[in-house]
Each structure stands twice: as structure tokens, then as C-alpha cells.
Amino acid sequence: MFLRKVILPSLFLLGSMARGQFQEVQVAVLYDRSITAATLIGSKGPITVMADGRIVGELAPNDGLRIELKGGTLSARTLSGSYTARTKLTLVPRMKDGGVRLRPSVPKLSEHVYPGVIEVRIINGRLRFVNEARLEDYVAGVVQSEAGSDKPEEYYKLQAVSCRTYALANARKHEGEGFELCDQVHCQVYHGRADIPLIHAAVQETRGMVVVDANIRLIHATFHSNCGGETMNAEDVWSKAEPYLQGTVDTFCLAQPHATWRRSIGKAQWLNYLASTYGLRLDDKDAVREVLDQNPRCRELYLTARRPLIPLKQVRDDWKLNSTYFFIHAEGDSVVFDGRGFGHGVGLCQEGAMEMARDGYDFNDILHHYYRDVHLIDLGNLEFFREDGP
Ligand SMILES: [Zn+2]
Ligand SMILES: [Zn+2]
Numbered sequence: 001m002f003l004r005k006v007i008l009p010s011l012f013l014l015g016s017m018a019r020g021q022f023q024e025v026q027v028a029v030l031y032d033r034s035i036t037a038a039t040l041i042g043s044k045g046p047i048t049v050m051a052d053g054r055i056v057g058e059l060a061p062n063d064g065l066r067i068e069l070k071g072g073t074l075s076a077r078t079l080s081g082s083y084t085a086r087t088k089l090t091l092v093p094r095m096k097d098g099g100v101r102l103r104p105s106v107p108k109l110s111e112h113v114y115p116g117v118i119e120v121r122i123i124n125g126r127l128r129f130v131n132e133a134r135l136e137d138y139v140a141g142v143v144q145s146e147a148g149s150d151k152p153e154e155y156y157k158l159q160a161v162s163c164r165t166y167a168l169a170n171a172r173k174h175e176g177e178g179f180e181l182c183d184q185v186h187c188q189v190y191h192g193r194a195d196i197p198l199i200h201a202a203v204q205e206t207r208g209m210v211v212v213d214a215n216i217r218l219i220h221a222t223f224h225s226n227c228g229g230e231t232m233n234a235e236d237v238w239s240k241a242e243p244y245l246q247g248t249v250d251t252f253c254l255a256q257p258h259a260t261w262r263r264s265i266g267k268a269q270w271l272n273y274l275a276s277t278y279g280l281r282l283d284d285k286d287a288v289r290e291v292l293d294q295n296p297r298c299r300e301l302y303l304t305a306r307r308p309l310i311p312l313k314q315v316r317d318d319w320k321l322n323s324t325y326f327f328i329h330a331e332g333d334s335v336v337f338d339g340r341g342f343g344h345g346v347g348l349c350q351e352g353a354m355e356m357a358r359d360g361y362d363f364n365d366i367l368h369h370y371y372r373d374v375h376l377i378d379l380g381n382l383e384f385f386r387e388d389g390p
Helices: 002-013 135-147 153-169 197-205 234-238 267-278 285-291 312-319 350-358 363-370 379-387
Strands: 024-029 037-043 047-051 054-059 064-070 073-077 082-085 088-093 099-106 112-115 117-123 126-134 209-212 260-266 326-331 334-340 375-378
Touching: 024 135, 037 054, 037 088, 037 117, 047 073, 047 082, 064 088, 064 099, 064 126, 073 088, 073 117, 082 088, 088 099, 099 117, 112 126, 112 135, 126 135, 135 153, 135 197, 153 197, 153 209, 153 350, 153 363, 209 379, 260 267, 267 285, 267 312, 267 334, 350 363, 375 379
Parallel strands: none
Antiparallel strands: 024 126, 037 064, 037 099, 047 054, 047 088, 064 073, 073 082, 088 117, 099 112, 117 126, 209 375, 260 334, 326 334
């Protein structure tokens, strides 16, 4: 075992044996929709059509396959013929970079283009569209859906390694349904093929790379919009600690769009809330003065040091505040909250990361700024470790 530990790190240096290895994901698309009819069209070249696993025909590039769920079976029509399937229809592009355009007609929804194969399955009496895509095509699609256009390339690279890491760490979320991931926030938002060249370049340049912690476990690449100048420890927000999710000072987000916020509420409302929820005694002048005047020098977990302890997390939820990081002062009949940041504050601060990328930091620097003691490794090496594990 000792020998193995010595040998393994040198394998990292050899680079990726598995780079370029064929990796695919199965993603249920339009997962939140109940679709009963749709048209499928090849994108870039012809499509082989299979019914219940057997090849039944070919779809020419100018033809569409109109499918419908009828009496528990799938019926499909093209210009030249018709097919039925009991469990699934599979559309396999013939060209390497081919894909499938999916146009739901009942209900009528806008078209999406998916890279790779589309399988139309009947699961529990309803249609499911499952996209079998190369991992890297899926990652590009997620990066585009999450980050949008006009971002620096290093930011796209950072997103690519985070999305890839998340996808692999969560690939069993839908195991019971017969696929790996859905296309909603529940997994990662995915609208299909990416069409921004810079995103494809970022995905290629980080091909196969994932982020692991000191124990070679895929990390939960948690993120939020803006930390307000200081990120949070995971255990202070979700009670479970992660060594790589530790609070850190962040000055990169301070001039960004969600760096500050202000909210004003009635003084009586505020005091009554604290009295009824936490038993604050309104006849205790010192306690009342404190809850009307707060100037924390750093992030805190409780409103004041005095008992009863009032968790800022709860205050944020109850009053729908942007963050738990705020100053308080009284103004006439009101209490004014001057806040910093937006979101839970754990892990990567997106606006800070974007600013770092614009300032010329590379994606590796940015990762290490927000996640402690993490490493970038190639997927192939990760699998090697797992197979070789205790
Ligand atoms: Zn999901
Ligand atoms: Zn920040």
C-alpha cells in the first residue's frame, strides 16, 4: 500500500491515459414537460431510426419523424414510411458531430437541438426524451445555459471543470428512472448543443479535467452570486463541514452588481418579530438598542452575542434578505438593513470569479482562491484511483 501511494502521484504527471476516452451521459431533456407528440429532425446529416432496439429505417436530412404516444405505444411517421414501437424509438446520427432537433407539438414548445443520440422512451405511460451525448458536448451545453455569452475564456474553463465535476458526482440521481441526469436545476440546466465557439474551446482545453479534494473525492462545486467580501464555512450554513468549503476573504466582488443591497422595514414590525419568534424582551433597553444598531466587522452567525441567540440564517429566510451579511441602523420608525452580497456565501463567488478572470487570473488560480486544498485531475486517473481503492 505504501509503495502504491508513492507510485500514484507520478502517474498524474504522465498525463491522461484516458484523455479522449469515450465518455457519455444520458440526460432526460424537457424533463419538466409532459409531451405526447413531437417532430424530430436530423441536425447535420442523416439519422438511423431504431424501434425497440432494431434498425427500421433512415431519416433523410430534409425529413422529419413525427411521433405520437397512442394507446400506450409509440407511433412514428416520416415522408416515406411509418413505424411503431412498444418501448422506445432511437435516433442515431450517422455523422460524428450530428445531432437531433426536437420540436414538441403537443404541447407546442420551441425547438431544441441536442448533440448525439435521442431516445424516445415510454416510461410509466408517458414519453421521456433521453439525450445520449458525449460528456464534453453535454458540458459545453451546460456551460452555455449557466454562464451565457460574453464571458472571459478563463471563466468558461472554470465553469467547464465545475459542470463536469458536478455531472460525474451526481450521475446516479435518476438511476431509478433509467437515465443519469435531468436538464433542470435539480441536476444542471441544459438547453442542448452549445453554439458559442469560445465555450467549445474552453471545454476542449479542460477536456476530462475534474476537481477533487485532498482525499481524491469529487468536490461539490458550490457557488453563489456574490459573497459581499467574505465567503462562509459550509458547516455554518448547512451544518455539514467540507474541508474545501472554508470561509475566505474575497475583494474581487466588492465593486460588482450584487455587492450591496438595502432594505427598510418598520421598527415595530422588526421588534415584534424578534419578541414573538425569539422571546426578545422589549423592556430590556440594552437588548433593544443592540438589535437596532449592528455593525459587524466580519460575517457573523448570530444577530448579537446576547441570548436569546438569533440566527442570521433564519432572519434572512424570514425576511427574504439577499444575504446574512448586513449592518442595521434605525431611522425614524424604520430599521434600515445595509447588506453585502447575494446568496448563501459558500464556495465560489461568481461575480468575484468573473472579475478575477477579467483581471487575468487563470481558472486554476480562481479555483484555488475559492476552494481550499483542491486538485485538478484527469477523469482517467480518477477512475484508476477508484478501481485501486481500498
Ligand atoms: Zn435531476
Ligand atoms: Zn466574493
